[in-house]
Amino acid sequence: MDPLAQYDTVIVGGGPAGLTAALALTRYRHRALVAESPAPPRNRASRGVHGMIGLEGATPAQVRARAWAELDGYGLAERRDVTVEDVTRAEGGGFHVSLGDGATAWSRTVLLTTGVIDVHPAGVEGFAECWGRTVIHCPFCLGWENAERTWGLVADDPEHAAMAAAGFGAWSADVIAIAAPGMARAAETRRTLRAAGSDLVEGEIVRLHHRDGDLHTVEMSDGTLVERQTLLWSPPQRQVPLVTRLTRSLGLALDDGFVAVGTDQQTSVPGLYAAGDLTTRWEQGAVNAAGAGATAADALHFAHGR
Numbered sequence: 499m500d501p502l503a504q505y506d507t508v509i510v511g512g513g514p515a516g517l518t519a520a521l522a523l524t525r526y527r528h529r530a531l532v533a534e535s536p537a538p539p540r541n542r543a544s545r546g547v548h549g550m551i552g553l554e555g556a557t558p559a560q561v562r563a564r565a566w567a568e569l570d571g572y573g574l575a576e577r578r579d580v581t582v583e584d585v586t587r588a589e590g591g592g593f594h595v596s597l598g599d600g601a602t603a604w605s606r607t608v609l610l611t612t613g614v615i616d617v618h619p620a621g622v623e624g625f626a627e628c629w630g631r632t633v634i635h636c637p638f639c640l641g642w643e644n645a646e647r648t649w650g651l652v653a654d655d656p657e658h659a660a661m662a663a664a665g666f667g668a669w670s671a672d673v674i675a676i677a678a679p680g681m682a683r684a685a686e687t688r689r690t691l692r693a694a695g696s697d698l699v700e701g702e703i704v705r706l707h708h709r710d711g712d713l714h715t716v717e718m719s720d721g722t723l724v725e726r727q728t729l730l731w732s733p734p735q736r737q738v739p740l741v742t743r744l745t746r747s748l749g750l751a752l753d754d755g756f757v758a759v760g761t762d763q764q765t766s767v768p769g770l771y772a773a774g775d776l777t778t779r780w781e782q783g784a785v786n787a788a789g790a791g792a793t794a795a796d797a798l799h800f801a802h803g804r
């Protein structure tokens with residue numbers, strides 16, 4: 499790469515948000531660079547992405563390969579398998595984008611589509627093997643694959659635990675809540691859940707017993723064994739290191755841990771846009787991310803058109 503290759507937009511991240519934006523910007527005849535970290539993506543454990551019409555059940559790798567085949571057909575968007583290390587303001591306008599291979603690009607605008615990092619619980623044996631199969635973060639993504647099984651909702655607080663009685667009947671008639679010891683209003687929550695045919699188990703989960711990722715028993719630190727075939731477990735999330743760095747260096751604003759954007763996906767930093775999971779906790783998903791990527795592309799075109 500020319501040390502100061504010039505782009506209309508550098509897109510950081512090549513998931514559904516970034517690649518949808520790349521396709522739209524290509525069709526608007528913008529020159530875009532998609533920088534995609536070579537590390538495996540967040541949904542690497544997925545055996546098939548669900549809910550994307552026309553791509554139902556395709557693996558994450560197949561979705562990305564298909565997107566690049568489409569982009570390559572236009573021959574305008576450039577791809578680099580490299581991590582973006584930093585984004586700084588350039589004198590005279592635009593941004594300098596520092597890439598992990600030592601190159602620097604100049605871009606009029608930057609679109610962050612870096613997703614989020616799931617912070618998996620430390621020390622729970624069997625979690626990694628079951629994650630994305632029978633330990634699921636979202637019923638909309640993987641409820642179908644786990645239908646008619648016994649479910650445990652790993653809950654953080656009484657309101658969350660109460661959902662065990664009502665929220666997941668479409669997939670399972672047997673859903674209990676599992677909460678860490680000391681959860682507030684535990685006795686009251688247990689009574690309410692039992693009255694609704696559910697239950698609350700309190701304990702610290704230490705081991706998931708499974709056969710090749712097919713969960714059958716949850717073991718607590720006191721040795722209690724709870725027979726469950728599926729856990730609905732949404733671990734905490736954090737931003738990727740680049741985004742955390744930009745909060746300090748560019749003053750990129752977060753809202754409750756997620757990148758704050760307007761309806762046009764513009765962040766608090768003029769010219770810096772964000773789309774996809776990094777902007778939202780409860781509206782994540784491949785299609786939502788793709789939609790936000792498309793919105794960002796339209797906004798970039800109209801606000802910074804060529």
Ligand SMILES: Cc1cc2nc3c(=O)[nH]c(=O)nc-3n(C[C@H](O)[C@H](O)[C@H](O)COP(=O)(O)OP(=O)(O)OC[C@H]3O[C@@H](n4cnc5c(N)ncnc54)[C@H](O)[C@@H]3O)c2cc1C
Nearest residue numbers: 511513514515535541548582613630639774775783784787
């Ligand atoms: C196990 C699992 C199964 C799922 N199943 C489904 C499903 O069936 N249906 C569904 O709709 N959703 C599903 N999801 C959620 C879905 O994968 C995400 O909502 C979606 O991928 C978000 O898209 P995104 O483009 O915002 O981010 P991502 O897809 O996470 O892409 C972000 C990309 O940015 C890259 N990146 C990060 N930092 C940098 C950097 N500094 N430089 C360059 N690149 C960087 C990352 O490596 C990553 O490839 C699943 C998630 C998980 C964890």
